[in-house]
Amino acid sequence: MQGRPRDPALDAAIHQAALDLVAERGYGRMTMEGVAARSGVSKQALYRRYSAKGDLLLAALDSVGREVFPVPDTGSLREDLLRMVTAAFALHRDSNSAFSQAVAAEAAQGSDFARKAVDSVINPRRELFREVITRARERGEVTFADDDVLIDLIYGPMWYALLFDFDRLTESYAASITDAVVAAGQPA
Amino acid sequence: MQGRPRDPALDAAIHQAALDLVAERGYGRMTMEGVAARSGVSKQALYRRYSAKGDLLLAALDSVGREVFPVPDTGSLREDLLRMVTAAFALHRDSNSAFSQAVAAEAAQGSDFARKAVDSVINPRRELFREVITRARERGEVTFADDDVLIDLIYGPMWYALLFDFDRLTESYAASITDAVVAAGQPA
Amino acid sequence: MQGRPRDPALDAAIHQAALDLVAERGYGRMTMEGVAARSGVSKQALYRRYSAKGDLLLAALDSVGREVFPVPDTGSLREDLLRMVTAAFALHRDSNSAFSQAVAAEAAQGSDFARKAVDSVINPRRELFREVITRARERGEVTFADDDVLIDLIYGPMWYALLFDFDRLTESYAASITDAVVAAGQPA
Amino acid sequence: MQGRPRDPALDAAIHQAALDLVAERGYGRMTMEGVAARSGVSKQALYRRYSAKGDLLLAALDSVGREVFPVPDTGSLREDLLRMVTAAFALHRDSNSAFSQAVAAEAAQGSDFARKAVDSVINPRRELFREVITRARERGEVTFADDDVLIDLIYGPMWYALLFDFDRLTESYAASITDAVVAAGQPA
DNA sequence: TGTTAATCGAGACGGTACGTCTTGTCTTTCG
DNA sequence: CGAAAGACAAGACGTACCGTCTCGATTAACA
Numbered sequence: 001m002q003g004r005p006r007d008p009a010l011d012a013a014i015h016q017a018a019l020d021l022v023a024e025r026g027y028g029r030m031t032m033e034g035v036a037a038r039s040g041v042s043k044q045a046l047y048r049r050y051s052a053k054g055d056l057l058l059a060a061l062d063s064v065g066r067e068v069f070p071v072p073d074t075g076s077l078r079e080d081l082l083r084m085v086t087a088a089f090a091l092h093r094d095s096n097s098a099f100s101q102a103v104a105a106e107a108a109q110g111s112d113f114a115r116k117a118v119d120s121v122i123n124p125r126r127e128l129f130r131e132v133i134t135r136a137r138e139r140g141e142v143t144f145a146d147d148d149v150l151i152d153l154i155y156g157p158m159w160y161a162l163l164f165d166f167d168r169l170t171e172s173y174a175a176s177i178t179d180a181v182v183a184a185g186q187p188a
Numbered sequence: 189m190q191g192r193p194r195d196p197a198l199d200a201a202i203h204q205a206a207l208d209l210v211a212e213r214g215y216g217r218m219t220m221e222g223v224a225a226r227s228g229v230s231k232q233a234l235y236r237r238y239s240a241k242g243d244l245l246l247a248a249l250d251s252v253g254r255e256v257f258p259v260p261d262t263g264s265l266r267e268d269l270l271r272m273v274t275a276a277f278a279l280h281r282d283s284n285s286a287f288s289q290a291v292a293a294e295a296a297q298g299s300d301f302a303r304k305a306v307d308s309v310i311n312p313r314r315e316l317f318r319e320v321i322t323r324a325r326e327r328g329e330v331t332f333a334d335d336d337v338l339i340d341l342i343y344g345p346m347w348y349a350l351l352f353d354f355d356r357l358t359e360s361y362a363a364s365i366t367d368a369v370v371a372a373g374q375p376a
Numbered sequence: 377m378q379g380r381p382r383d384p385a386l387d388a389a390i391h392q393a394a395l396d397l398v399a400e401r402g403y404g405r406m407t408m409e410g411v412a413a414r415s416g417v418s419k420q421a422l423y424r425r426y427s428a429k430g431d432l433l434l435a436a437l438d439s440v441g442r443e444v445f446p447v448p449d450t451g452s453l454r455e456d457l458l459r460m461v462t463a464a465f466a467l468h469r470d471s472n473s474a475f476s477q478a479v480a481a482e483a484a485q486g487s488d489f490a491r492k493a494v495d496s497v498i499n500p501r502r503e504l505f506r507e508v509i510t511r512a513r514e515r516g517e518v519t520f521a522d523d524d525v526l527i528d529l530i531y532g533p534m535w536y537a538l539l540f541d542f543d544r545l546t547e548s549y550a551a552s553i554t555d556a557v558v559a560a561g562q563p564a
Numbered sequence: 565m566q567g568r569p570r571d572p573a574l575d576a577a578i579h580q581a582a583l584d585l586v587a588e589r590g591y592g593r594m595t596m597e598g599v600a601a602r603s604g605v606s607k608q609a610l611y612r613r614y615s616a617k618g619d620l621l622l623a624a625l626d627s628v629g630r631e632v633f634p635v636p637d638t639g640s641l642r643e644d645l646l647r648m649v650t651a652a653f654a655l656h657r658d659s660n661s662a663f664s665q666a667v668a669a670e671a672a673q674g675s676d677f678a679r680k681a682v683d684s685v686i687n688p689r690r691e692l693f694r695e696v697i698t699r700a701r702e703r704g705e706v707t708f709a710d711d712d713v714l715i716d717l718i719y720g721p722m723w724y725a726l727l728f729d730f731d732r733l734t735e736s737y738a739a740s741i742t743d744a745v746v747a748a749g750q751p752a
Numbered sequence: 753t754g755t756t757a758a759t760c761g762a763g764a765c766g767g768t769a770c771g772t773c774t775t776g777t778c779t780t781t782c783g
Numbered sequence: 784c785g786a787a788a789g790a791c792a793a794g795a796c797g798t799a800c801c802g803t804c805t806c807g808a809t810t811a812a813c814a
Contacts, residue, residue: 003789004779010791028297033769042792047771098298105296107351108289109216114352122352144371149345149364153372156344157337163295163347164302164310176337183332183375184341184368191758192810198760221800230761235802383785404673409774418787423776477672483727484669485592486662490728498728520747525721525740529748532720533713535727539671540678540686552713556748559708560717563747567763568805574765597795606766611797 006049013039014046015060019099027057027102054106054113058120061099071128077136078182084129085154085181086174092162093169100162126151133185142185153181194237201227202234203248207287215245215290242294242301246308249287259316265324266370272317273342273369274362280350281357288350314339321373330373341369389415390422391436395475403433403478430482430489434496437475447504453512454558460505461530461557462550468538469545476538502527509561518561529557570613577603578610579624583663591621591666618670618677622684625663635692641700641749646742648693649718653733656726664726690715697749706749717745 017039021030032053036043050056069087072080092100103121107114129151136142144150157177161168205227209218220241224231238244257275260268280288291309295302317339324330332338345365349356393415397406408429412419426432445463448456468476479497483490505527512518520526533553537544581603585594596617600607614620633651636644656664667685671678693715700706708714721741725732 002781003787004781004791006790007779026298031769032771040792042790042794043771044773044793045791048790051771101296101298104351105293108293108296110214110286110289114354118352144368146364149361149368152345152348152365153341153368156346156348157340158344159351160340160344160347163292163351164306166302173337176334177340179375180332180337180341180372184372186376187367187371188374188376190756190812192760193812194759195810219800220802228761230763231802232762232804233760236759239802386786402674407774408776416787418789419776420778420788421786424785427776474674477674480727481669481672484665484672486590486665490730494728520744522740525737525744528721528724528741529717529744532722532724533716534720536716536720536723539668539723539727540682542678549713552710553716555751556708556713556717559751560744560748562752563743564750564752566806566808567761568765570764571805595795596797604766606764607797608767608799609765612764615797 010039010041010045011049011059012063014041014049014056015063017041018056018060019064022057022060022102023098026098027105030102032056052111052113054109054111054116057102057106058113058116061103062120069128071131073132073135075139077132077139077141077185078178080132080136081129081154081181082175082178084132085178086171088125088154089158089169089171089174092158093166097162097166100159104159104163122155126155129154136185141182144185144187150181150185153177153184198227198229198233199237199247200251202229202237202244203251205229206244206248207252210245210248210290211286214286215293218290220244240299240301242297242299242304245290245294246301246304249291250308257316259319261320261323263327265320265327265329265373266366268320268324269317269342269369270363270366272320273366274359276313276342277346277357277359277362280346281354285350285354288347292347292351310343314343317342324373329370332373332375338369338373341365341372386415386417386421387425387435388439390417390425390432391439393417394432394436395440398433398436398478399474402474403481406478408432428487428489430485430487430492433478433482434489434492437479438496445504447507449508449511451515453508453515453517453561454554456508456512457505457530457557458551458554460508461554462547464501464530465534465545465547465550468534469542473538473542476535480535480539498531502531505530512561517558520561520563526557526561529553529560574603574605574609575613575623576627578605578613578620579627581605582620582624583628586621586624586666587662590662591669594666596620616675616677618673618675618680621666621670622677622680625667626684633692635695637696637699639703641696641703641705642742642746644696644700645693645718645745646739648696649742649745650735650738652689652718653722653735653738656722657730657733661726661730664723668723668727686719690719693718700749705746708749708751714745714749717741717748 014035017035018030021034021038030053032043032046035041035056036046039046046056050059069084069091072083074080074083103117107117126148130147133142133147133150137147142150154177158169161173202223205223206218209222209226218241220231220234223229223244224234227234234244238247257272257279260271262268262271291305295305314336318335321330321335321338325335330338342365346357349361390411393411394406397410397414406429408419408422411417411432412422415422422432426435445460445467448459450456450459479493483493502524506523509518509523509526513523518526530553534545537549578599581599582594585598585602594617596607596610599605599620600610603610610620614623633648633655636647638644638647667681671681690712694711697706697711697714701711706714718741722733725737
């Protein structure tokens with residue numbers, strides 16, 4: 001038998017409260033208690049859904065959907081990458097920095113959050129770059145063996161900057177990284 | 189100054205307790221209370237020295253000293269880098285992963301810890317790579333404009349992996365990153 | 377009345393579960409939640425029958441029936457009382473102490489449970505003593521005006537002991553109380 | 565070594581809050597949370613002192629002191645008892661009924677509260693009656709063997725009434741009980 | 753040689769959040 | 784409609800840390 005189904009309106013309220021609190025006060029100050037209070041949901045209803053703060057974070061991030069920037073196809077790897085890297089850096093630097101820091105903070109705690117985050121947040125965005133690289137490889141612009149390493153050359157420095165030097169994610173830095181990746185894609 | 193001087197033995201005890209707790213239980217479970225209890229030091233004496241958990245972490249890491257791997261000078265950028273990257277990855281993958289995650293966790297909290305960590309932990313290690321790159325540039329092996337970007341291509345992916353995929357830091361991954369950096373250093 | 381009739385089997389299951397829980401864990405730990413779980417009945421079905429914990433307790437006690445000890449008629453007040461008091465004390469001291477404490481606990485909460493309990497549990501047992509006293513009064517063994525006061529002299533100390541000193545309800549204590557009541561029945 | 569001593573002002577605040585809440589809302593609604601909030605004391609400070617609700621109750625009752633009615637010595641057992649029983653019944657019927665019910669409620673829970681309550685609340689009051697009975701015994705007014713049983717004949721019915729029929733504790737009931745005890749004290 | 757001032761341990765203190773539990777109500781599906 | 788299942792708001796439970804604050808007892812350096 002089934003019982004009363006969970007109220008989907010509560011999910012929305014919970015996610016919104018969580019996102020608001022992260023944005024306003026930072027992930028460290030987003031407490032389960034605070035989310036419950038803000039969303040007007042009982043703690044029980046909250047814990048029934050998310051036993052850990054990280055689960056709530058991922059679900060909340062999922063609920064807003066991935067605002068995927070369109071994958072460009074200009075015929076030039078450098079141009080394609082430049083647009084995407086610039087967009088990615090801008091995205092994390094501006095509106096979503098609090099969320100990125102939240103993901104980093106939770107991932108660094110060492111639980112299995114990292115694995116979940118990879119599946120739902122990290123990897124999907126990597127795929128966009130893989131598309132671009134695959135097309136460039138077909139055009140002969142990329143001979144470097146491993147796509148994933150090239151993508152790491154982009155996202156690695158980005159998360160590194162999110163951890164240690166927030167302000168580094170400028171447009172010119174995006175251009176530098178792009179240049180480096182393009183060069184790395186075609187070893188001598 | 190007047191009054192009883194601080195007991196230096198307490199510093200050692202505090203640092204040791206902090207490091208032990210991070211290693212055993214993770215940074216998230218290293219509490220000020222726990223450090224005080226473990227080291228047999230009063231909370232007052234602890235807070236007199238470190239007003240924040242992050243300060244304690246940095247001081248404790250400093251106290252063990254930087255076990256700097258020797259900077260190689262083989263005459264080949266690829267060889268020099270390969271050794272250093274492999275050593276760096278191994279270091280963070282093995283013994284010190286808990287400490288690296290601790291630094292990442294605290295840095296992601298968004299306070300000014302990140303700046304302090306950069307000064308005391310992050311930058312000093314970058315300088316080692318800068319030496320190698322500088323020598324390679326003199327030999328004509330590097331024409332890429334910005335040394336820091338090249339170093340970011342190494343440490344970025346490393347911290348990225350420490351956050352999201354711990355096991356990626358293999359020797360073969362070190363080789364791939366080295367290849368990519370060498371190629372990026374000499375754009376066509 | 378319309379609709380599906382209540383399943384009488386549920387009442388039995390509920391009562392049994394309630395009694396079991398009181399006996400095993402004490403009345404304070406007999407929760408509505410626990411009774412529902414133990415009896416396999418939904419909380420709704422439980423609350424539909426008993427709006428309060430006390431109602432459930434009384435119903436459960438009623439369901440097991442009153443194991444009324446036979447009222448003796450030996451021709452001697454002292455002998456009649458001695459048997460009844462001894463039996464009553466033994467009953468509450470041994471098997472049913474948990475239930476007596478449950479009744480006391482609920483009565484002390486100050487709701488109108490006390491009144492209900494008097495009707496269904498307390499007074500019926502008093503009537504047995506009234507019979508004996510009435511017969512003794514006809515024989516001239518009792519001249520004290522108020523039967524109820526004499527009965528209070530028996531049940532008062534018994535409940536007093538159930539509250540504060542459980543072990544006092546021995547056979548010799550029953551004899552002492554009996555002596556006192558007999559004496560009180562015939563003021564000089 | 566000793567550490568910071570407990571603040572005695574907090575004890576007073578806690579006791580007062582506890583007594584207020586019992587009087588206002590009943591013992592069942594006197595929660596540890598409520599006492600902490602009302603007294604402005606942290607839950608920690610509260611639990612440091614009293615691990616159980618019953619301990620708090622006894623301490624609070626102790627703190628107000630035993631408002632001992634003066635033990636009369638009129639030369640007549642009946643007169644002495646009448647005054648004391650009347651006073652005792654009035655006391656529990658009027659101002660302190662909520663506290664008496666609280667003691668009964670906790671005692672009925674079956675923990676070792678009962679034993680503690682006997683020591684601090686129940687027995688001290690019995691001693692007053694023992695004095696009177698002892699003097700009467702010296703005057704030859706009491707020949708019944710056991711003082712404690714006579715005292716049970718008073719306090720038993722009183723607590724019995726507090727549990728089940730609050731309004732019974734009238735002056736005329738006090739007189740009836742007194743008569744019965746006097747008679748029981750001098751068996752034919 | 754005291755005095756003075758900062759240290760030390762121990763631990764109390766007001767807060768805040770934790771995660772669990774129970775209460776009594778309500779919604780769903782099934783029979 | 785009754786019943787099982789279980790979601791729900793409310794709110795108390797007892798615990799854990801936070802960072803601050805007394806205590807009384809040690810130390811030095813200064814007077």
